[in-house]
Amino acid sequence: KGARPSFARQVLSFTPGMAKPPIFERLASSGQGHVFDHWEALSDDERAALERQIDEIDSSIGFDKLKSTLLGALKAHEEQRKGTIEGPPQEWVGFADGSDIAAEQRWERLGLDLVAQNACAACVLAGGMGTRLGSAFPKGMLGAPEVGEKFLPSGKSLFQVYSERILTMQRRAREHAGLTDQPTIWFLVMTGEATHKLITDFFERHAFFGLKQEQVIFFQQAMMPCFAEDGSVLMETKGKIATSPDGNAGIYPALRRSGTLDRLKAAGVRWVQVFSVDNVLVRVADPVWYGYCQESNADVVVKTVPKRNWSEAVGVVTLRGGVPGVIEYSEIGDERAQETLPSGQLKYNAANICLQAYSLDFLCGPAQDFPTIWHIARKAIPTVDGKVPGIKLEGFIFDVFEAAKIFRLLQVDRSAEFSAIKNASDSGKPDTPQTALESISRLHRSWLRAVGISIPADDEKGGGPTCEVSPLLSFRGEGLEGFPRKVDPSADPIVVQ
Numbered sequence: 001k002g003a004r005p006s007f008a009r010q011v012l013s014f015t016p017g018m019a020k021p022p023i024f025e026r027l028a029s030s031g032q033g034h035v036f037d038h039w040e041a042l043s044d045d046e047r048a049a050l051e052r053q054i055d056e057i058d059s060s061i062g063f064d065k066l067k068s069t070l071l072g073a074l075k076a077h078e079e080q081r082k083g084t085i086e087g088p089p090q091e092w093v094g095f096a097d098g099s100d101i102a103a104e105q106r107w108e109r110l111g112l113d114l115v116a117q118n119a120c121a122a123c124v125l126a127g128g129m130g131t132r133l134g135s136a137f138p139k140g141m142l143g144a145p146e147v148g149e150k151f152l153p154s155g156k157s158l159f160q161v162y163s164e165r166i167l168t169m170q171r172r173a174r175e176h177a178g179l180t181d182q183p184t185i186w187f188l189v190m191t192g193e194a195t196h197k198l199i200t201d202f203f204e205r206h207a208f209f210g211l212k213q214e215q216v217i218f219f220q221q222a223m224m225p226c227f228a229e230d231g232s233v234l235m236e237t238k239g240k241i242a243t244s245p246d247g248n249a250g251i252y253p254a255l256r257r258s259g260t261l262d263r264l265k266a267a268g269v270r271w272v273q274v275f276s277v278d279n280v281l282v283r284v285a286d287p288v289w290y291g292y293c294q295e296s297n298a299d300v301v302v303k304t305v306p307k308r309n310w311s312e313a314v315g316v317v318t319l320r321g322g323v324p325g326v327i328e329y330s331e332i333g334d335e336r337a338q339e340t341l342p343s344g345q346l347k348y349n350a351a352n353i354c355l356q357a358y359s360l361d362f363l364c365g366p367a368q369d370f371p372t373i374w375h376i377a378r379k380a381i382p383t384v385d386g387k388v389p390g391i392k393l394e395g396f397i398f399d400v401f402e403a404a405k406i407f408r409l410l411q412v413d414r415s416a417e418f419s420a421i422k423n424a425s426d427s428g429k430p431d432t433p434q435t436a437l438e439s440i441s442r443l444h445r446s447w448l449r450a451v452g453i454s455i456p457a458d459d460e461k462g463g464g465p466t467c468e469v470s471p472l473l474s475f476r477g478e479g480l481e482g483f484p485r486k487v488d489p490s491a492d493p494i495v496v497q
Contacts, residue, residue: 030064031232038238046239053241060222060246060253067231073374073393083321085336087347088409094296096288097413104288107295109176111287114294115169116177118184119270122285124162125248125354125397126199126277127192127221133433134424138195140277141202142421142433151433152440153468153493158277159202163187163209164471165284172475173287185285186269187216188260192245196220219258221250226381227391234383234390242381242390248276248354249395252367261364269360270294274397276354278421280436281443283476289357292410299362299404300324303355305414310338310346315398317350317409323402326352350409352398353418366403373399416443416476441467441493447477448487448496455489470497 027033035054042050057063096104114120130139135147140159143151152161166185173183191199200218203209208216223243225233236242251274255261264272271293275282283289293301304317311334315326329337332348339347358367372395381390401407412418419439422431444467445455458464473496474480480496487496 027063031067031230032063034232035235035241037235042239050239050241053243056222057225057241057243060257061224066225066227066233069374070227070231070391070393073376074391076373077376081320083323085327085332086319087341088317088319088324088350092407093350093409093411094292095411096292097411107288107291109287110291110294111289112173112176112291114271114290115173115185115285115287116179116183118268120285120290121186121188121264121269121272122162122166123188123190123251123272123274124159124277124284125190125251125274126159127190127195127245127248127250128277129192129194132423132427133421134426138191138199138202138277139421140189140199144202149433151437153466153495154470154497157202158280159199160206160209161280161471162282162284163211165475167210168471168473168475169285169287184212184215184267186264186267187211188255188272189216189218190251190254191218191220193220193223193243217258217260217263219254219260221248221254222246222257224393226379227393228388229391234381234388236382237384242383244392245394246372247375247394248397249372249399251397252363252370252400253372255363256368261360264360265364271357271359272363273355273357276420279353279355279418280421280440281417281419282355283417289410292408293357293359296406296408298406298408299359299366300401300406301357301408301410302398302401303353303357303410303412303417304350305353305412305418306349307346307351312351315352316348317352317398317401318348324404324407325401326396326398350411353414353420354397355417356397356401362404366405367400370400370403415439437466438463441465444469444496445494447474447480448483448489448494450477451480452484453487453489455494465491466493468493468495468497470495473497 027035061069124140126138126140128139130137130142133142137147141147141157143155144157145155166187170182170185189199203216224246226242226244228234234242271290273285273289275284289301289303302317307314313329315328318325318327320327337348341347374393374395377392377394379390379392380387419436420431421433421436423429425432425434441464442458442462445464447469449455456464483496487494
């Protein structure tokens with residue numbers, strides 16, 4: 001991976017009236033010379049910004065490879081991927097859904113040992129804006145006062161909830177191991193070009209929600225140019241290339257490029273759990289998951305949930321040609337989706353919910369060596385000439401799974417660990433802040449009932465009073481035995497903190 005000559009450094013010497021430097025010919029020879037069509041009309045600041053953007057794109061993928069990258073993605077899109085598709089072997093699957101309490105307790109003890117040894121990290125994929133939620137803020141800020149729309153009764157944001165779950169797990173590990181000092185779980189936050197400053201400022205404004213500033217690491221995913229069908233990059237303005245985020249697979253090069261992997265290695269971290277920012281029920285820094293990773297000695301462990309039914313439009317974890325990966329519902333097809341095992345369960349039943357854990361060795365090695373598989377999305381792209389048909393390229397986080405020598409699944413309870421927020425509450429679509437609030441309320445009502453609080457039974461649709469238990473009090477329903485006398489079961493909302 002030798003260093004490429006910097007385009008920006010070559011451009012710096014150019015001034016209007018001078019003969020074009022070599023960079024112009026290099027861009028032209030790769031079909032991208034039009035990037036400088038308006039160079040002489042740009043201000044000094046605009047030129048400097050374009051120079052930086054060129055350098056960033058060149059260092060991440062290389063301008064000379066852009067057309068071939070797009071053509072390769074287009075060809076792959078048109079071709080059916082080969083290889084027999086099978087469900088994952090049962091011996092690859094662990095169960096943390098309440099069906100094997102002894103195993104869960106064993107993994108939890110092992111995971112708490114690892115946390116106590118400062119061997120664990122958690123990473124949130126937070127690069128996206130909340131545009132589909134009708135918000136001009138990053139999704140992780142949902143619920144914060146400055147966003148405007150309240151989410152949880154406590155007024156906490158998703159970022160605060162996730163941070164407090166880490167604080168609770170650090171406390172539990174300290175108590176478990178009898179430590180004097182609090183252990184550290186590193187909290188990694190992957191941002192994007194549009195969200196980085198908003199997110200870092202948000203954490204600073206809220207004093208990192210009780211975490212130590214040095215344990216929170218922000219790193220930024222890269223941007224990919226947007227293309228015309230012929231492979232030429234589109235220009236958003238006369239001095240700016242149109243770009244879009246490189247997808248959640250951007251985590252792998254971004255961890256290396258930012259120096260985060262080196263920091264984790266120096267700190268003795270062994271396991272990294274990665275989750276999407278929009279899953280309000282995610283068990284951040286789950287000790288059961290860390291323990292299962294350690295016991296199985298896996299490179300990658302993916303949490304899954306059973307499909308609601310065969311027709312649920314969700315990607316599933318499978319084997320293709322003997323290697324693990326995720327196949328989208330549209331590729332499986334109705335006939336295959338209905339196939340069952342002798343037990344009567346669906347053969348393709350491991351729904352992917354974007355919860356994946358990795359050994360640090362895997363992230364530092366195979367994940368870096370694995371070439372990104374680019375997927376295409378045809379969109380209307382805003383350009384200097386107005387909106388035009390174009391192509392965005394993005395990588396999927398799960399494509400790298402095939403590089404794992406030891407790959408395992410951990411089946412969990414959907415009602416306890418997964419409720420996504422994808423759409424606005426008034427959109428008429430599923431997976432909204434309102435449905436997520438209902439999910440967390442159902443779960444937390446069950447926790448309170450389990451310790452003797454007489455909350456009325458849920459109605460036929462699973463509804464009941466809004467309920468929120470602070471993450472600082474309980475991670476998965478534990479430690480609430482002393483609260484029955486402090487809770488008014490007739491209240492709505494019921495807030496325990």
